[in-house]
Amino acid sequence: MKAIVFDLDETLISHRKQLENFIDFQYNHFYNRLKLIPFEDWKNNFIKLDNNGYVTKEVVYDNLSNIFKLEISVTELYQHFLQNFHFYISPYKRANELLHILKKYNLKLGLLTNGGTLIQNNKINMLKYENFFDEIIISESVGIEKPDPRIFDMILGRLKVEPKDCIYVGDHPFNDIIGAKEVGIKTIWMSHNRKWEHENNNPNWIANDLYGVEEIIMSEFNW
Structure with a gap:
């Protein structure tokens, strides 16, 4: 060999662990604009929509926006993801x-x-x-x-x-x-x-x- x-x-x-850590960070970062959404609802929907990393995050955020009627743009959330996700690697x-x-x-x-x-x-x-x-x-x-x-x-x-x-x-x-x-x-x-x-x-x-x-x-x- x-x-x-x-x-x-x-x-x-661990994609799952990295994602969970990042979701917590992002929710707190945007808390003033997400606080009406219970954290567990946000987290559980995010993880489900992510499908173990096989769904692009633009699609995940677009679906989250439709579910929760977000005031934050999909672009802003996605750019924040690109800039910070790797810091939570596990x-x-x-x-x-x-x-x-x-x-x-x-x-x-x-x-x-x-x-x-x-x-x-x-x-x-x-x-x-x-x-x-x-x-x-x-x-x-x-x-x-x-x-x-x-x-x-x-x-x-x-x-x-x-x-x-x-x-x-x-x-x-x-x-x-x-x-x-x-x-x-x-x-x-x-x-x-x-x-x-x-x-x-x-x-x-x-x-x-x-x-x-x-x-x-x-x-x-x-x-």
């Missing part, structure tokens, strides 16, 4: 330690994430992940997103490795695991205690968290 490629959100960092336990270990063993590391270039780059810069990863691809910047096989081929090409020499780690059954398997990459599914429900496309390994990912990699490499 020569390379390991990671997904970002819900694999190395890496999973063991993320940095695992990346340090993998670099120590001279493995090539890739980061492959769906999302907007500005938002994802802000997260990556906050975590200083450019110091860990040999190649980073953000879907918006290349015009292709997971599970399109071309984006997996792209990261393999940039890392200069064959599919058989790479492991991919991700949390999304389709975008991450089935997408990577289509091009022949071995996969570790970050289950977060979920059950795998796609019998014909099983991941090579399943781990509940990054501690489990580390155990699998250590075993695979006999470290």
Whole structure:
């Protein structure tokens, strides 16, 4: 094995925790104009509309505006999000330690994430992940997103490795695991205690968290 490629959100960092922290900050920042909306109503609707990060925030804010008849413009809320969301980033336990270990063993590391270039780059810069990863691809910047096989081929090409020499780690059954398997990459599914429900496309390994990912990699490499 020569390379390991990671997904970002819900694999190395907790999107849910980051979002909850930011929602609290933004509500308080705009409290004078949001105070008639109970915080729990605002938070619960935001999280539901966000759909684990798979709905753009412009759409989320537009829907919130329609639900609560906001006096604040969608543009103002969205710009505030762009300027501040990355400050509330929440890496999973063991993320940095695992990346340090993998670099120590001279493995090539890739980061492959769906999302907007500005938002994802802000997260990556906050975590200083450019110091860990040999190649980073953000879907918006290349015009292709997971599970399109071309984006997996792209990261393999940039890392200069064959599919058989790479492991991919991700949390999304389709975008991450089935997408990577289509091009022949071995996969570790970050289950977060979920059950795998796609019998014909099983991941090579399943781990509940990054501690489990580390155990699998250590075993695979006999470290």
